[in-house]
Amino acid sequence: MILFLTGAIVMASAVISLFFLRFWRSTGQRFFLHFALSFLVEALHRAYSAWDGAVHEDSPYHYLVRLLSYGLILWAVVEKNLPGRAPHR
Secondary structure: OHHHHHHHHHHHHHHHHHHHHHHHHHHOOHHHHHHHHHHHHHHHHHHHHHHHOOOOOOOHHHHHHHHHHHHHHHHHHHHHOOOOOOOOO
């Protein structure tokens, strides 16, 4: 059952990543690219964890990958709100 739910999370993260890639292609804003990369990293991490059989995700490696993913989202928000940046379109 855990592998089934992990597969659902992988699929959902990959689909969300594809949606953000589509928004990035239509607007050209890096904000959406950062979000797409974040969800792609999360999908790949979950897929690797399921394939490797790592049910207990308490190693520092898992936290570092999630930190990277959440850091991309945080950087996207900070970069979007930096003063002096003109809107792309």
